[in-house]
Amino acid sequence: MENPNIIRFHLDGLKPYEPIDPPEVLGARVGVPPEKVIKLDGNENPYGCSPRVQRALGEAISYNIYPDPLNREVRQLLEGYTGFGSEYIAVGSGSDELIDNILRISLEPGDKVINCPPTFGMYPFSTQVNGGEIVNIERKPDYSIDVDAIESAIDSRTKVVFITSPNNPTGNLASEGEIIQLLKTNIWIVVDEAYYEFAKESVAQLVRSYSNLIVLRTFSKWAGLAGLRVGYGILSPEINEIIYRMKMPYNVTIAAQIAVRETFTDMEYIQSTIEAIITERQRLFDKLKEQGILDPIPSRSNFILCRVLKSNARQIKQDLENKGIFIRYFDNPLLDNMIRISVGKPEHTDAIIEALAEVR
Numbered sequence: 001m002e003n004p005n006i007i008r009f010h011l012d013g014l015k016p017y018e019p020i021d022p023p024e025v026l027g028a029r030v031g032v033p034p035e036k037v038i039k040l041d042g043n044e045n046p047y048g049c050s051p052r053v054q055r056a057l058g059e060a061i062s063y064n065i066y067p068d069p070l071n072r073e074v075r076q077l078l079e080g081y082t083g084f085g086s087e088y089i090a091v092g093s094g095s096d097e098l099i100d101n102i103l104r105i106s107l108e109p110g111d112k113v114i115n116c117p118p119t120f121g122m123y124p125f126s127t128q129v130n131g132g133e134i135v136n137i138e139r140k141p142d143y144s145i146d147v148d149a150i151e152s153a154i155d156s157r158t159k160v161v162f163i164t165s166p167n168n169p170t171g172n173l174a175s176e177g178e179i180i181q182l183l184k185t186n187i188w189i190v191v192d193e194a195y196y197e198f199a200k201e202s203v204a205q206l207v208r209s210y211s212n213l214i215v216l217r218t219f220s221k222w223a224g225l226a227g228l229r230v231g232y233g234i235l236s237p238e239i240n241e242i243i244y245r246m247k248m249p250y251n252v253t254i255a256a257q258i259a260v261r262e263t264f265t266d267m268e269y270i271q272s273t274i275e276a277i278i279t280e281r282q283r284l285f286d287k288l289k290e291q292g293i294l295d296p297i298p299s300r301s302n303f304i305l306c307r308v309l310k311s312n313a314r315q316i317k318q319d320l321e322n323k324g325i326f327i328r329y330f331d332n333p334l335l336d337n338m339i340r341i342s343v344g345k346p347e348h349t350d351a352i353i354e355a356l357a358e359v360r
C-alpha cells in the first residue's frame with residue numbers, strides 16, 4: 001500500500017516511539033491477572049488519582065459538549081499553582097503534545113535539535129516526525145549535562161535544546177547556573193520538569209527574565225493522571241500566542257479538565273501521596289543498596305536507576321516479569337546493563353526485594 005511518492009521523505013525509516021504497555025497487556029504476557037501486576041516501569045503514581053476525580057468524572061454530564069479550545073479553566077487553576085498568569089501557560093494533551101507543538105512551530109526541514117542522552121526518548125522521536133535533525137550531546141559520566149559541549153554544537157541551524165530535570169532515567173537535576181548559561185545562547189531552551197513535584201526545585205521563575213525558556217510539566221506523574229493526558233508549559237506570552245494559534249483546538253478533553261479541577265480541590269491528599277513516594281524512594285534505595293544485587297543511583301524523582309552488579313539487566317527484567325513485576329531495563333552504550341525501577345508503595349518495594357533475592 002505504501003506509495004513512496006506520497007509519504008514524506010523524512011518519515012522514511014522512522015522508528016516508532018517505544019511505549020510502555022498497559023497492565024492487561026503486561027499481565028497477559030506472563031499469565032498474571034491485570035490487578036496483580038506490579039507496574040514499576042512507567043513512573044506512574046501507584047496511589048492513583050484523587051478519589052474526588054473518580055467521583056466527579058462519574059457525575060459529570062457535559063461530555064457531549066466540546067471542551068474549551070483556550071483551556072481557560074485549567075490555565076486559571078494553574079495561575080494559582082505556578083504563580084504565572086494565564087498568558088504564560090499552555091495546556092496540552094500531555095506534555096508530549098507540547099513537545100510536538102514546540103517543534104512544529106520552530107523547525108524548518110533540516111533544522112537541528114540538541115538532545116542530551118541518556119534521557120527521555122520523546123525528543124528525538126518528535127524531532128524526526130517534524131523533519132528536524134537530532135544532535136546528541138552526551139551527558140558526562142555523572143549524568144550532568146555538558147553545557148560547554150552543547151554551546152559548541154550550536155550553529156545557525158540549531159533551534160531548540162531539550163534538558164530534562166530531574167532527568168529521566170538518571171534522576172539528577174540540572175543546576176540553575178547551567179540553565180542560565182544555556183539561555184544566553186538565545187535559542188529555545190526547553191526544561192522538562194515532568195518530575196518537579198518529587199524534586200521540589202524548578203527554574204520556572206527564569207521565564208520572566210528569559211523569553212527563550214520553556215518549562216514543561218505534567219499531571220501524569222504526581223497527580224496520577226497519566227491516562228487522561230494533561231500537561232502544561234510555562235513560557236513567554238509571545239511564544240504561547242503562537243501555540244494557541246496552531247494547536248489542535250480541542251486538545252484537552254472535558255474529562256481531563258474535570259480531573260485537573262478536582263485535583264486542585266484535593267491537594268492535601270495528593271501532597272500526602274507525593275510525600276509517601278519520596279519516603280519510599282529512600283527506603284527502596286536503602287534496601288537495594290543493602291541487598292547488593294543492584295547498585296542504586298541517588299534520585300530526585302519517583303524512580304531509581306540502578307547498575308546491575310550480579311546477573312544482567314535483561315535476565316533480571318525477565319525473572320521479575322515472570323513474577324508479575326515490571327521494570328525498565330537498558331542495555332545500550334550509555335546505559336550499559338542498567339535497570340530503572342519506579343517507586344511504588346511499600347509492599348511493592350518488599351515484593352521487588354524478595355523477587356531480586358531469587359534471581360539467577
Ligand SMILES: *Cc1c(COP(=O)(O)O)cnc(C)c1O
Pocket residue numbers: 043093094095096097120164168192194217218219220226229230231
Ligand atoms: C513521563 C514524562 C513525560 C510525559 O508527559 P505526559 O504529560 O504524560 O505526556 C514528559 N517528560 C518526561 C521526561 C517524562 O518522563
